[in-house]
Amino acid sequence: MSEINAKVVIITGASSGLGEATAHRLAKSGAKLVLGARREERLKELTDAIVKQGGDAIYQVTDVTQRDQVEALAQAARDKYGRIDVLINNAGLMPLSPLDQVKVDEWDKMVDVNIKGVMYGIAAVLPTMREQKSGHVINLSSVAGHVVFPSAAVYCATKYAVKALSEGLRQESNGEIRSTNISPGAVDTELTTTISDKDTAEGVNELYKMAIDADAIARAIAFAIEQPADVDVNELIIRPTQQQ
Ligand code: NDP
Structure with a gap:
């Protein structure tokens, strides 16, 4: 039996890109999935497709910047499956621009989604995992x-x-909780569409011509999950072979 089989896995940002690819891959290995993101239509389509292929998944509309919604996502997992084995804090935004443009609204959004969303995720599952x-x-x-x-x-x-949060959690794991930091290079997803600065977008689109498929990251995530419980894969960097 695969170590992924029957594990209850929450994925944030599951409506596209890496989250969606990871949902498909883990579903094929028998995971029970709880999928979160803001776009309900996309989540429903993904959940229906997984269930149609014999997988097990539910979704819950979730904005990771709202702590109560992240708590509700974890609660949905406990209600449906009675436990939480894995949380994949995947939701993220990348509106790049030079600091001189002072796009403070975009800075705020990145802090709220990329950092606070991850913290809210940890807060929502840690008591259950400790128990x-x-x-x-x-x-x-x-x-x-x-x-x-x-x-x-x-x-x-x-x-x-x-990365600091992943390492901090690892240090405080008490031998109970595994912590994995996944660091992708250029991957072909919708991430670059969040760039509002035209010049930056052009440069990034040039770099992303070498982007690899989202399933490359899904495979890395599956590798970390399928290790035996006494093996914690702490850090994986996955780049296109061509990327500097
Ligand atoms: P996508 O843009 O394809 O996916 C991002 C996901 O995050 C979407 O499902 C989106 O769903 C979700 N999301 C955004 N804001 C929120 C929010 N407030 N609440 C809940 N969900 C949210 O990009 P990727 O798949 O590439 O990105 C996934 C992660 O991988 C990100 O953390 C990104 O930084 C990281 N990464 C990606 C790389 C790449 O090259 N693609 C490289 C390195 C890291 P919705 O809009 O429906 O809420």
Whole structure:
């Protein structure tokens, strides 16, 4: 039996990109999925497709910037499946721009979704995982959580913060909770559509010509989950082979 089979897995930002690809991959391995994001239509389509293929999934409309909604997502998992084995903190935004443009609204959004959303996720599942004496939190950081790029200062700051949260959780795991920090390079998703600055968007679109498929990251996430309980995959960096 695969170590993924029958695990209860919550995925935030499941309505597109990495979250959606991960949902499909884990469903095929027998996970019980609880899918969250803001776009209900997309979540419903994904859930229906998984169930049609014999998988097990429910969805709950969730804005990760609203703590009560993240708590409700965790509650939906407990209500339906009675436990929470894995939380994948995947929801994120990347509206890149030079600091001189002072796009403070976009900075605020990145902090709210990329950092506070991850913190709210941890808050929503940690008491349950402590009670179970087991659990696994997988956070989506980025190559931008390891290296700072021009026009990406705030995005990088949020992804460095995610890496710090992953490492902090690992240090406080008490041998019960696994913590995995996933750092993708360029992956072909809708992420670049959040860039409002035209020049930055052009540069990023050039870089993303080499982008790899979202399933590459789903495979990395599945690898971390399927390890035996005494093995914690702490950090994975997955880049296109061509990416510097
Ligand atoms: P997408 O834009 O395709 O997906 C982002 C997801 O986040 C969507 O499902 C979106 O759903 C969700 N989301 C955005 N805001 C919120 C919110 N307030 N509440 C709940 N969900 C929200 O991008 P990716 O799949 O690429 O991004 C997934 C993660 O991977 C992000 O954290 C990103 O930073 C990270 N990453 C991606 C890389 C890439 O090259 N693609 C590289 C490195 C890291 P909805 O709009 O329906 O709420």
